[in-house]
Amino acid sequence: TLEGRWALGDCGNSVIVFVWRHYKKMIIWPARLAERYITMDERKNILSRVNDLVQNDRWSEALTQVTHELHEELKGEPEDRFDTGTLTLIVAVGFAFLLTLLITCCVCAFRCCGNLAEDNSSKSTSRVESFRTEVFRRGSAIRRSISRSPKFPIRNASPAPPLSSLSFLNDDTTMV
Incomplete structure (x- = not known):
């Protein structure tokens, strides 16, 4: 992000050197392509060589040495x-x-082995038929139990009262 905001280039070959004077810290951060030339071990070696200068607040000398060593590393082979x-x-x-x-081998093996036995097809057909009859039998039982529920009967035992017995209807009311 910092590389992009400072417009250091979009080639990926830049190197950022962070200096934090208050804590006496220095960080070398190469971009994507520069990382091929300056590896993590080389960065550690450079920082260890300038650590004495950084700890004694000789920042100018430390930055000069870091810049020189980075330049030499970037001139070399990746x-x-x-x-x-x-x-x-x-x-x-x-x-x-x-x-x-x-x-694929498993599917082929199951297909080949399944076709060898001839009586298996009649067994599987009879199993499917028995399963189908069981589903139909249970399905009708479920429908029957729902339709004959004692709590919510579908058919009312007592017939509906005649319309003439309803007192709230006047003579001029039309029922639809």
């Missing part, structure tokens, strides 16, 4: 880095391939 992203991708693709192969 360090070889182990690319974990590519390795992760290769492992994930390999795992997906093996899982797909395993599932």
Whole structure:
């Protein structure tokens, strides 16, 4: 964020050196591409070499030495880095391939072994039929128990009273 706000460049090759005089701290922060040239170990070595200057408040000399050493590191060859992203991708693709192969083999084995036995198909058909009859039997029992509920009967035992017996209706009222 600081690199972007200060417009240090968008190439990823900048290095920020933070100096905190009050606590006598110095931090070296390379951007994405500069990190290939200035590794964590090299930063620790540079800071350990200037630590004595920082602790004695000789900031000018410390910054001059850090700037010189960073310049020398950036002129050199980039360090070889182990690319974990590519390795992760290769492992994930390999795992997906093996899982797909395993599932395909299992499906083929079940299909082949299932087709060898001829009497299994008649067994499974009879099981499906018995299951279907059981579902129909239980379903009608559930409908029957709901429709004949003693608490909420569907059919009323007593017929509705005739309209003439309703006292709140006048002679000129129309029922719809």
